[in-house]
Amino acid sequence: MIKKTNFCVNHPDVVASDTCSYCGKAICYNCRMPMGGWIFCSFQCLTLFMVQNTIKALFGLIGALFRPLKKLKRVSWRGWAEIVLTAGLLIGAFYLRRLTLEMAVLKGDLYRTAPAAVDSLFIEPPKIIEPVREGMVRESTLNIRGEAEPDHIVSLSVNGKPVEAVLPRGREFVFEKVRLHRGINRLEVRAISPSGGFSTLQTLMIDYASPTLSYLSEPLNRGSLLRKEVALTFDGGGSDNAADEILNALKKEGVRSTFFLTGQFIRQFPRTVRRIVREGHEVGNHTWTHPHLTTYAKNRRHQTIEGMTEEILHQEFSKTASLFKLVTGKNMAGLWRAPYGEINAEILLWAANAGYKHVGWTVGRGWEESMDTLDWVADTTSQAYYSAEEIVRKILQYGKQRRHGSNGIITLMHLGTERENDFPHLRLTDIIAGLRDQGCRFVTVTEMLE
Template sequence: MHCENHPERQAKARCQYCWKPLCLDCQIRVKDQLFCSKRCHTLFQIKNIWLRSQQALFRHNLYLRAKTEHLNRYSTFILIILVVAAGAISLYSATTEERYTPSLYGHSMSKEASSPAAPPAVGSAKPLGKPLGADKPLSAKEHKFSSARPSVGWAKMDLRTEPERNSIGGLADAEEICSNFHIYLAQNRVKQPYYLVDICGNAPPNSIIALYKNDRLCDTVPCKGERFLFPRIGLDRNRNILQAKLITADGKLCYSNTLELLVDKASSQVTEKGLDIKRGDINMAKICLSFDSGENADAAPLILDILKEKQVRTTIFLTGEFIRRNPNIVKRIVEEGHEVGNHTDTHPHLTTRSEGGRLVKCLPGVDREFLHRELKKAEEAFYHLTGKHMSHYWRAPYGETNLEIRKWAEELGYIHVSWTCGRDWEDGLDSLDWVTDPSSGRYHTAEQIRNQIINFGQGTEFGANGGIVLMHFSTYRPHQDKVYLQLPEIIAGLRAKGYEIVPISQLLEGKGIDSNRWAKKGRLRQAGR
């Protein structure tokens, strides 16, 4: 990394505001913070003032919404009591000989009284039709707060269930927004203390993001584009659970995934628990064409032939059942240098789905022992056949995983690898070759899928860098529309754009994931052979 103003010099830091790389001569230090100019320092102060005001407004809205929700709990009960009371009074009045009714001015008037009520005398009670001061016009300040008063209750984060968190005024909206709202550790290119981390993520444009650490508000930032960043978040000494809250421009609410970070003071490292890799290093022009084994191996020989002809090494996730049924294909995969990941033994479903489409709870019977058994059996089948261990990557069947499941797998040394996905199919790299019904709205032709993979990220800052494509060894699509038949053109198209097709291990080299450390954590799974 070279200085912005002096390209021949090595940069030592970045400007706190514009993030330009700076050498020692270009740095302006103000209260332990570095800037490239006085203008950036002034803009940084303005930004901090604006962020503090947003945080204050954020807390004020939290208080008002919580109070509103508290009052709404009793509104139905109070309404029932009032209706019953009004009915009882009406019934009682109908049965009495003399009926008294309140006059317009608050005086009682007998039924026999034939003359209209006289206006009240000076000093008598005011009319009951309006409260005191009702005729007084609102000030500008009062009108502002009355119009901005929230209409939907907003409870604290730890008091809501997961389905309630993701109900954003409609199932379609919830699936669309929550599926794209993720936070993860940013790749720090500037050296900073190990206990300070940058948290970034994806969110809808023109929204406000609030970051919580251990259920406490940490910072708020606006999301102008589709990416946001929380710089230099200080971590506690032991456990740090991070989650973000999103408010869209039209007031919809959503919660992100959860990150659990542990600070190891002895090694000066921050360890992320429950990793879910969806993309590799976005600063390197590399991409992975990953494959999952299916119920059969009808397409496996042809796929391997194409990969061998095009000199492509990739990562293939195998189940234990596939290994036992197709030993010759598995041996060929190893001989041709492909990386083998764990896809469990029997390919079971693992989680349920909430109303918002998010994976929430483990299915009955899915616990730590069940997952360990599934992963170990697949590992054993592979080791007994090839004499080698699987890589320390695994992929959950159907992509069904949550933080708890991923932490159980990490106990055996496995990191979970998903695939690159986004808000819509056009924003991800799922080939959808498992969708077999042409009448389905999710069905795309092989040519459409080929063009989507080749042109993914075109026109964006990072393109398809670090992308992970999902494909399968078997498919029940019509013969003339099988996706793997487009592999030669996909490989040629990606290479023509300058991408190198690599296995997962090479794709993650720039993300700071130490494969040796995870291999050491896998001693438990090796001992369980």
Template sequence: MLYAGIAWTADGYDVELIDAGGDRALPPTRWGAERVPELTRWLGGAGREPGLPCVIVVESTNGLVDGVLTAAGLDVYRADPWVLPERPAFGSVSARALADRARTDLASLSPLTAEGGGQSGRDDDYHDGIRRSASVESALTLAGRCFRHGARDRQEIALTFDDGPDPVFTRQVLDILDRYGVRATFFCVGLHVNALPDEVRRITDAGHDIGNHTWSHPFLPDLTATQFRLQIERTSAAFERSVGEAPTLFRPPYGARTPEALGELLPDGPALALWDVDSWDWARPGPEKITKTVLDHARPGSMILMHDGGGDRRETVRALPAVIEGLLERDLRFVPAGELRAMAM
């Protein structure tokens, strides 16, 4: 058995591969965020004898690679804070610490699947965070700085895409949007914005809006207020380097909220953009199911959640034309999420 720990950093990912005795199977490696497909292929066969399995471990503050890895059929586990050393303010624990935890106590880690996503097994923490955040969320809403949909009496709707930019799927999504003359909003993660600035410029040059989706797609209940603030600030700075401006909208990974995190959005942080229609494309249920889910639940003012990164998005790309055509048949006009916010205020 081999154990691979993947740590996220300001620049990409550090990987340690150790054997059952705790010795390095291969020298440590470093991968830029633009090389995740290559990293996935490498993990599928790195230093491995025929039939020798490999367990891959990511931290709960790294929600960017698990979807790609599970789609490739690899065994991926999540390590939560209570089984790990203390994290730095920005970045995860070391790749070696992650690999060692899997080697010494695999039962303390949570197996991840495409259907469950990166927060598998954390439903209680998720809902507790949302419950505790209710008063802060209400304050943001009253200030016009939190919304999940626009006005219901206007024939407007917003398509939004999370977890990019991706060098393959973002371009395919952009091509489809261009074909139909549709404007959308892309909530991007800082690691990818930093690694793929040209892809961010493709988005804005095509007339689409951008949003902040944190740096590493963490599960927010596992962040301190300082760690959350750094995720937002570093991502905004990456946007400023690539396109000259920071987003005015923020979407939390998985929709998770905590009062500590939301408190960092007051009084002058980005507005909180949620959604009222989840396409469930992240679970890869098939393009027909994705299309049906959207068309069954969308109505005037809806903000639709889809994904252009963070996993295998071929089903999203295949579903998107039918989604757009179905909504156009209802005489709905596509607008960026920020315009829905303005109409909801």
């Protein structure tokens, strides 16, 4: 029997994932309001559900209280006297309390104590640590991390709808994979204390927009000139003999980077690939076979090379991404780097159609202004060969000669080398320390794009 597909009552074109525990209407993930193990479609249904269950509980309690009265016909005159006396005492206590409150109002006592009671309702608000700033994102989900008092309940609302409530672990709270709607999302976080006190709202405005073809087909060579951010990137092709030392340096310095790997690299060095992912780095697509895409090597022109088609390029992407998923269990970032940096408008559009944005490296006039280290060149007699010291000096001098310093630069190094000595990657810690001295913060390419 074919299972019937239900659609959300609020979004008729979206498949429903749940039903409301009160009204039974089908709702999608974005409309669900989880509370205490139940799912509701609105605050109204949640309220009615709570009222309904409260009434049931009260009737159950009343029934339990009156059940013993069935045996009253067997009670002696002394028992009846005790019942009447107890009832009289309860009624007297009620009216005495009411009289006391009325007298307090007349004397103004309640006015004097009211401000303190109101002040006690407000507690210290939670601190949001991630995301670090408002703005636009291109992912449909978002993680929210922060700090609050250990015994406070922290609640999250998206666009006015309660989404989730959590208890901090220690002082840290996390809302994972919060679903965003297209457009502006108003995220509100509030803390509630055990005594009923509540904090002011902490608000974030996040704009979610899926990547457009025009955005994806625009290559990235440098990030924002207004932020002191640097992206260290590494290409993996035919060798990984420098990978462990690079990863050791990044781990020691607490730096997350972006790696562009070919499918053949992933197939040859799965252990290295898994370590890259395990240590929190980002991985983009470097094609499967590392082919030439343009005629630049032949005629210094970036004309699409004969035989290269959109279908072939997509196969290069999909095979690499599929193997990466198989090896790591993770998805590749929607970023790619062309082999040899060979791109043109046609190739960029083909890649955009596959969901990939091209990431190059910061370029300028000549080697001194290019953040391609050429660390792969091993022939010391070649004009393209530069010593490790020259490479370090170039990167650190770049920011000292320009108005915007090293803001937004993207560097390029490789996970393999044919050099026998004077290895540039062994100076990676010097590069990191020098850029930090200039006030730079290290980010992944995706973080740079946010």
